[in-house]
Amino acid sequence: MDVLTDPIADMITRIRNGGQARLKRVGMPESRLKREVARVLQEQGYISSYSSDGDPKKPVLTVEVRYNDGSEPMIQGIQRVSRPSRRVYVGWQEIPKVRNGLGIAILSTPRGILTDQQAREAHVGGEILAEVW
Numbered sequence: 001m002d003v004l005t006d007p008i009a010d011m012i013t014r015i016r017n018g019g020q021a022r023l024k025r026v027g028m029p030e031s032r033l034k035r036e037v038a039r040v041l042q043e044q045g046y047i048s049s050y051s052s053d054g055d056p057k058k059p060v061l062t063v064e065v066r067y068n069d070g071s072e073p074m075i076q077g078i079q080r081v082s083r084p085s086r087r088v089y090v091g092w093q094e095i096p097k098v099r100n101g102l103g104i105a106i107l108s109t110p111r112g113i114l115t116d117q118q119a120r121e122a123h124v125g126g127e128i129l130a131e132v133w
Contacts, residue, residue, distance in 0.1 A: 007031060008129055009080045011061075015047070019065050019073030027053075030061035036113035037129065038063055040106055044115060046075050046132055081105070081128040091125040103133025 004010050011034050018026035028034065030052055038050035038061060047066050054060035066074040082088040090096070090107075095116045098105050105116035109126035119126065 004029075006080070006084050007034065008037065009083065011037065012078050012080055012130055015041075015063060015065065015075065016078055018063075019067075019075055022067075022071065023065060026063050026065060027060050028063070030054075030059040033108075033113070034061050037106060040104075040113055040115060041075075041132065044104055044132070076133055077103075078130060078132045080130050088128045089126065090128060092120055092123045093125075095120055095125065096128075098131045099133045103131060106130045106132065 007029070011028055014026050014028050035050070035052070038047065041047045041063075042050060045066070048064040050061060050063045052059050053062050068074060095107070096105060098116065106129045107114050107116065107119050107126040108129055109119055109122075109124045111122055111124055113129075114122065114124070114126075
C-alpha cells in the first residue's frame with residue numbers, strides 16, 4: 001500500500017520530473033484537491049490539460065505537460081510552500097507576489113483553490129499551497 005504524507009508535494013514532484021524528462025503525460029493518484037490544483041495550472045497556461053482515468057475505486061489524474069516552442073516546459077519552477085509540518089497561512093493583504101508577478105501562488109481559500117491574483121481580488125486569504133513560475 002502506498003501511503004503519501006503530502007499528496008500535493010507528490011503531485012508537484014511528478015509534474016516537475018515529467019517536464020524535465022520531456023514526458024507528454026504524467027499520472028498520479030487523484031483527489032479533489034489535486035484536480036483543483038490542476039484546474040488552476042491549466043487556466044494559467046502551465047499545463048495543456050488534465051483528465052481523470054482508471055478504475056473508479058482508484059482514479060488516476062493524468063496531467064498533460066505543456067512545452068514552449070523550444071520544447072522547454074512552461075513550468076520553469078514549482079515548489080511547495082505550506083507543508084504538513086509547517087503550514088503557511090496569509091491574509092489577503094499579505095499574499096506575496098511570486099517572481100515580481102511573473103509567477104503565481106496557488107492558495108487554498110474558503111472560496112476554493114485560487115491564484116494569488118484571484119484571492120487578492122476576492123479579498124480572501126488562505127493557505128499557500130505552492131508557487132509556480
